[in-house]
Amino acid sequence: MATMSRRELLSVVMAAAVALPVAGCGGGAGSGGGGIKGELRIGLPVAGTTLDPGKVQHSPGNALRILAYDSLVRANGDGSFAPGLATSWRFVGDGNMVFELVLRPDVMFSDGSPLNAQAVKASLEYFLKNSPLASNLGKITYIEVVDERTVRLHLNQGNPILPFLLSDQVPAGSVISSKALADPSTLATMTVGAGPYVLDAGGTVANDHYSLVPNRHYYDQSAIKYSKITVRIIPDSTAMLQAAATGQLDVAYGNVETADAAESAGLTLVRAPNSINALFIEDFAGRIAPELTDVRVRQALNHAIDRATITRAIVRKYGQPTSALVSIGGWDEQYREYYAYDPEKARSLLADAGYPGGFTLKVVTSAVQGINGEQSARALARDLEKVGIKLDLKVATTDSEFVQEAFSGTTPVLHSGWAVALMPLTYTTLISPDAPMNTFHVADSELERLSAQASAATDPQPYWKQMTRRIAEQALMVPVFTSDGIWYVSSRVRGVEVSSNSGSPNPISWSPK
């Protein structure tokens, strides 16, 4: 065979490679370079299902809402509150039944319309009518416009946590322009709040990136620290880490899996406990799992779990074991190790309850909840099997499948993470007889009594602590560990703080270094 010369060979390759775009291979830093002064770039794993504060769920995507919709009250990291769109608030009379807010004067929404008592009333009514979180706000009978700047919420049951529920941490406090409420369908894709920034629709691709620019109507222009804020939605935690590590993001939502690598990359980790991993015993009345009616069986479940080992293996330094429900305001440190790891005791309790050979228990968990899902459920199953309790583990592949399975009436125990929240929120969502996640609607009269007392109390915390003790002693759940909510912060930003009281950090308080 005739062979080609080197030059001919080269010409062949060059001919084939004629269009190969090699330019830029030795190029500069691209967009991975340092941040532009004046622009803040935030990375979040989700944007939420909508931008409408009247319909949005709790999610890390709340940062978007907070930027565009200032709230009536601002939650401080230490559990106290600061003025937002309201300058003061108080309960009128006894029993936490009437809550009064005095609004900041001369505030306008981003559409130029005024924020007054009538607008707050309309916004809250919209929230109560539409929001999946409306039940958190309690039973508001009516909203009274006292004068241009004063609004009163009348309740038929005391609700001492209203300042929190109207804070930046909950969408209810995000006031929407009355003008925009005339056509609320637009709120899914645009923002019309009284926050420091407003969505720039032209620079936004839904669920990928959101561009926000200063709201020229914001009441405190000195609080606007950036000429532009870009919120990128990056569901993949590795991609999020890489974007943060290469300087594409200034603040990024992190997680336990990538936290060590983020720290190694020189990012600052800002973190606080934000979720509790537990087996939630739904059927303690024993409708489909009669074993669970016996408190000794529920206590055996608690004693069978080696929390320290599971915590070390799964959340490392980013969490702590606990055998009691962790909530804000109701936490009792003495109950952290109420149930020591003691398989012998667990077997003995089971034998006393009439189950010396153990039993099988159906549990649903989730494949998409990461450390609070299948990973830790498998570890729990191993520990429980050692004392004779076999878990029939159903792993849901989506959140909605998990909920569907939970409501199916065939699942006596759920395994999931739950937010470290104020005790009344945890109680009304998970435990009270009409709580949506009390899927068997089982009542505990002692807890109901304590909850009612707390609702009307000036200082509800002692009652909340009693509730924590009651839940632990009756072993109504099997808490395993708390894990931290983690944010990665670059050296270009200051003021990023999180705490259990304010799990969604408020970007309004961030500023460039």
Add this chain to the structure above:
Amino acid sequence: MNDSSVSTRRRAAMAASDPDRPSGLQRTFGNAMLLPGWLVRLTLRRLITAVALLFVVTALTFVLVSLTPGDAAREILGLNASPSEYDRFRHQLGLDLPIYEQYWNWLSRALTGDLGKSLYGPDVAASIAERLPVTIWLVFGALLVSLILGVSLGSLSAIRRGILGRVVDAFALAGFAFPAFWLGVLLIMLFAVKLRWFPATGYVPLAQSPGEWFLSLVLPVAALSVGGVAAVAKQSREAMLDVLDSEYVRMARANGTSASSVFFRHALKSTSIRVVTVLGVQAIGLLGGTVVIESVFALPGAGSLAVTASIRHDLPMVLGIVVYFTMIVVLINLVIDLSYTWLNPKVRVR
């Protein structure tokens, strides 16, 4: 069907090795006169196929998504909604209707060109249009790289043979074996995190900044195209070896034809049909590959939109994406069939 694209390609491949076929400009322009009738018949047939295909694929998608546990109502309402609120919202979204009725409602709108709204609010067609360019650029870029590098490597290997051939074989094997997402992560670690040459994630529109647009595509395209480069290199090498060892090439050489002329006028053209066939298959595969790559590089493409829509049980959005992707696949097949004709007029799609 005796005029299916598969049989067309078989005929094309057979004809490609025929040394007696007409060549050069005369062939191209001569047949161009015959193309319109051809094109009309072929396009019509493909359109009819596309309609049937769209019907089958969307119906199947509808059934499969509907059978997946969970639904958009629960996804939107979350944990806090009571069963009665959930039922009310399902009704509001029309999710309580029988599957066939839901499908018919969607289909009757889709037939008028209206893909409807996502269960989460945004317009389906607008959302896809916003994200499709990213996916198209990824696929186009990966095909281009596959073509250029694949043909170059395959040609080099066929000409040089020996160790270079084995290297190309090994590369092809590796290219097939390494998953694109894994390569993507490696490329990010090396070129974005360590060297800082390219952005680790994200996409910059071409209109915004051509330079940054190019840089934002380099790593994802590289990760996506490795499999294609391997496939094209292997196919072009084998095709070229067949041609270079054929009698008419030996005769050409014996008659004093130069090596470069043998390569360009005979060998390269003969391998083109096989390369086009491989690229066609690759293009369709790449559409699926973008789903993972868009996730790894956090790119706002139609693939990541499909993933989000599937997770959220957003049936109208999933169906919209399926319609677009099916049409793209049909279009790719049409282009391949037409390119056969252009490359070798002996191939006719009846």
